[in-house]
Amino acid sequence: MNDFVGTGTLVRLALRRDRLLIPIWIVVFVISAAGSAKASIDLYSDQNALVQAARTSNASPALVSLYGRIFDESSLGEVSLFKLTAFGALLVGLLAGMLVVRHTRTEEESGRLELLSAGVLGRYAALTAALIVSAGTVIVLGLLTALALMGSGLDTKGSFAFGLMWAGAGLAFAGVGAVTAQVTESARAANGLTAVVLGVAYVLRAIGDSSADGSTQWVSWLSPIGWSQQVRAYAGDRFVVLLIPLVFLVVLIAAATALIRRRDLGAGLVPPRPGPPRAAASLRSPLALAWRLHRGSFYAWGFAFLLLGLLVGNIASNVDGFVTSDSAKEMVQKLGGVEGITDAFLATEMGVMGLLASAFGIQAALRLRSEETALRAEPLLATDVTRSRWLGSHVLMALLGTGVLILVAGLGSGISSGASLGNMGRQVPRMLGAAAVQLPAIWLVTALVVVLFGFAPKLVTGGWALYGVFLLIGQFGEIFNLPQWMINLSPYGHTPRLPGGDFSVTPVLWLTAIAAALTLAGFATFRRRDIG
């Protein structure tokens, strides 16, 4: 049992460190679920409208592959929440996996764990503590979600099935995080690997869900997110399916502990290879260094954006083939015909890409702060490099990086939708334009991190909080009847809806101008402050 000595201390330490992070995340999930439930309950006062909406959704391959299938078209709970079933499970999984990595590999990498291990700490203590914290978080999250859903008027059994299937996805990905944290040497890589597994899980379930004749439906069962859907909350409430993520977690914990036994503290599974003894001739400026530091994550994001773009474009072009029932045809006509509905879908997905690209921008800009606190900025700033040049190098990576990412997504969706609609020449420029108009809002959010970095470096992670607020405002502002000025606070709300929508240049110029002003303010304040 000595292998577990100190677990309790580490759990307390982790909870103390995350005393804000964890509750905020839990609240965001609970509010999202309850908000969606409330909105739909208000909307579908009449059973016919409910069934109609469910049929339309099930008839749309775009929606099905994105969100999943509605199993019971007459279930108020399921129709209200189906958009949050798979997607929410994905996000809960992300939270759970990152929590495990944060309290294992991140600690080990920074050397803090070494400090602890020198005292009395069993070799499994850190992993056990991280798993306890992560599993505890998603279980509490699931239970509170269930209670909130009951509170908004949905039935008890279904609400618990919903909350627990979220928790189930969290448990499965806590296990994934436990393994990736052992395999890689850097927390960044471990998180990246977890994200890849999440992405694969999401795509697998999309394949299973989109299977028209049911022949590939089994693919869903390969995906932890698919398991969450198969609990069928509010449509049968199959609690027994929750055993699968539990068994999965146990297997992954066994794998992770086996890996721990086989490796040294601080090392990964893959032994480090020696690198070049001399720097390449190009590594001679802060910008070259910044590129070196960002390029790995940039390539990964770029690849993901290209795939997403291609996928979204492809889905969009299938819309009309699947609209078979008369009522659905009528609905499509109301929404502006096939082109109208395709464009509406593409515009929505472009907006989502904009949100995702912003996450890259925020993360890239936050690199400034981690370089500073890790004392890696100091030796650079003690050379010929001015502060503005150093700051500029990372800001450029963030701004150009987001630009390239969103255009890659635009290009991908343009190509795939154009190819299947047979009008590539028109679709590619349209989608590139739709991608480009996302940029001002993305840059504004990135610039908020830059200005925080210059002005209040200790609060720089507040960038994520602002991002979260903008997301919530965008998703739920109208549902909760927030005042218009509050809804206007989110930059994303001012982005023109393209393709198909009206383009107006004024909000684009305003967003760009504000982003530029914030960035400049970041430079000005950073030049005047202390480093460290």
Next chain:
Amino acid sequence: MTSAIVVSGLHKSYGSTHALDGLDLEVATGEVHGFLGPNGAGKSTTIRVLLGLLRGDAGDVSLLGGDPWHDAAKLHRRLAYVPGDVNLWPNLTGGEVIDLLGRLRGGLDEKKRDDLLRRFDLDPTKKGRTYSKGNRQKVALVAALASNVELLILDEPTSGLDPLMEEVFRQVIEEDRREDRTVLLSSHILSEVEALCDRVSIIRRGKVVETGTLSDLRHLTRTSIHAELAASPNGLAQLPGVHDLDVEGNRVRCEVDTAQLDAVMRQLSASGIKSLVAQPPTLEELFLRHYEDDVPAESEAAVR
């Protein structure tokens, strides 16, 4: 003699912590200057102000004739810095970091680079995250020492080195001194300071409390005396600078402020010296006196 570094009346607070409290420091061009003081005394803070990384709240700072806050980048071409805590980029090799920092400073002396890598026994192909603390320190040292700059600012550069490597460090600094390079060396290792430094400044609670050559400082310490006299001594207790006096018949033990040695010896020889052991002051004593807490120092002052 010109000065590479002149600091006067420097104040710096972090919130409520007054890290520097009117610090004065002067480092002459071409000297190796030791910078000593207990943990948290403000050495690293001073060095960061000198590098323009922090802005002093009050006081004047001149570095190589310029203002480190306003002319930071320009001045940095002429100096090299080794931080106390060296963190490397996890996926860059040591060799890449050395080249990068050297290039950003305006160029490396290739011959020196190879020579230092060999002498410090450093493998430049390892990735940053796989170096031990001492080896990370060596990467920073090679990067700094391989450049032909006027001024080296070293913040506890040997804190992670093993004794063998510390010896190499001493030799390299010795050679740099011959090339008339100025060195500001913050350190806790007294033998290192004693071996390398022309002058030292001792900082305590944000103020420089002693500065001078080592022999100047030795002067401030006490010599311990054991003497056997022909007759019992008298008048010793009344002499200034005599401490811990212990008389047993004709035997005398005491500690004497080195500056007062002459007067005490006269007094002793007046009673006829039969045997005498005088122990020269050690630097440790001096430093420990300054490193000690305020409490004994204050009570000593009260007794005087």
